[in-house]
Amino acid sequence: MTLKELRSTFTTGLSGNYPAEEIQSFFSWLAESYLGYSRFEVSMNLNETVPDEVQTKFSEALIRLKKHEPIQYILGETEFYGLPIRVSPATLIPRPETEELVQWVIGNSREKLPNLTKLNVLDIGTGSGCIAISLAKYLKNASVSALDISEEAIVVAKENALLNDVAVNFQQADILAIKHLPQQYDIIISNPPYVRELEKKHMLPNVLAHEPETALFVSDKAPLLFYEQIAALATTSLTPSGTLYFEINEYLSEEMHQMLQEKGFAEIELKKDLFGKFRMLKCKLTS
Ligand SMILES: C[S@@+](CC[C@H](N)C(=O)[O-])C[C@H]1O[C@@H](n2cnc3c(N)ncnc32)[C@H](O)[C@@H]1O
Incomplete structure (x- = not known):
């Protein structure tokens, strides 16, 4: 043929x-x-x-x-922030809005680099490792750690670190079961599960049938579960000048703002993605 x-x-x-x-x-x-x-x-x-x-x-x-299997799973690879990233059905396929979040972090952090000898970064719910790896690649003085509940995702994330020639300390862990983070971080970042069950009916069949449920969904009753836990951990594990970054559910930006304010966070800033939706947030412990 x-x-x-x-x-x-x-x-x-x-x-x-x-x-x-x-x-x-x-x-x-x-x-x-x-x-x-x-x-x-x-x-x-x-x-x-x-x-x-x-x-x-x-x-x-x-x-x-x-x-309707996503082409990225068939190819076994995609591109994230200009880097090759392997994916498997155990990992979410990285999304463009997550690249925007990474861009925001890199832009903000580079401004501060001259003052910092080392930047300790933690990525929670790392999946393919796309966020951790791109930050390790483009923030040269960053020491990056990352965790995920999925053993299989951690295997893929480690392969991706090798593929992109960066060092990231990947650990398998359940963030909801952690009482204290092991050290202080200058940046804590997370794109945790945030899609409510009630939003399933608006989702594409290829996402529902093929992408990992644990990467996407939270219950309708506790949609901020992951954010609340991560924010609580960050209150004792962010350095005084550190920043907490989240990718967020476009429908829950007000609730996020309120929750973080109640936990004592300051300088809470919401950011819209290219489509004009609030999909990113950053905040600090003190102003
Ligand atoms: C929305 S995906 C984000 C993946 C990747 N960071 C990205 O941006 O493409 C959420 C990730 O959180 C992980 N996760 C879900 N529950 C978790 C838990 N209890 N502890 C740690 N990670 C968890 C999932 O396995 C998944 O990889």
């Missing part, structure tokens, strides 16, 4: 399941991963015969895409 025939079979096989443009993007990503061809190289080599094993890989990908 030629590359042209393969593309045609792939496109026909998925039509009706996804918009035409998305199918072309899937084909391009798979061609890059399985053949090492850029979009341009695909168009230059359409008459080339595709090896049987590559045809098989495309057929398997097609079956998984028909089941």
Whole structure:
């Protein structure tokens, strides 16, 4: 089968399941991963015969895409803040709003770097390790630790640290069971589970069917469970000039603000993402 025939079979096989443009993007990503061809190289080599094993890989990908499995899980990799990040069904696929959070932290922290010899950072609920690894990569004086309840996620996060040539101290731990953090941190950051059960009906089927439940959902009755626990731990584990950063549920920004105020946090700042939604928050212990 030629590359042209393969593309045609792939496109026909998925039509009706996804918009035409998305199918072309899937084909391009798979061609890059399985053949090492850029979009341009695909168009230059359409008459080339595709090896049987590559045809098989495309057929398997097609079956998984028909089941609405995210392309990132099929490829086993995505990009986060310009870095390659491996993902598995045990890890959430990193989202663009999380890149915005990382950008915010890096921008704020770089301003302060000359005054700090070392920056101790803790990422809670690290998943693929995307936040911890990008902070370790771009904040050169940061000493980064990260934890997650999922052993499988920690395995992937460790692979990602190696892949990106950074040192991060990853630990498996349940943040809800921790009474004290082991040291003082200049930055505590978390993108914890925050989607309420009641929001499930607005979510895409590929997210619901394939991404890990423990990474996403909280009960309708206690939607701030993780934030309350992390904020409580931060009251004794943030350095006096330290900052607590959260990615937040766009529908719960007021509740977050109030909860943090009640716990004694100051300089609480909400930040909108590119779509104009409050998705990030930072605060300090004292003004
Ligand atoms: C929304 S995901 C964020 C993953 C990653 N930081 C990112 O931004 O893509 C939340 C993460 O919290 C982890 N998690 C859930 N419950 C936890 C707990 N009790 N203790 C520690 N981590 C937990 C999940 O396994 C998941 O990796």
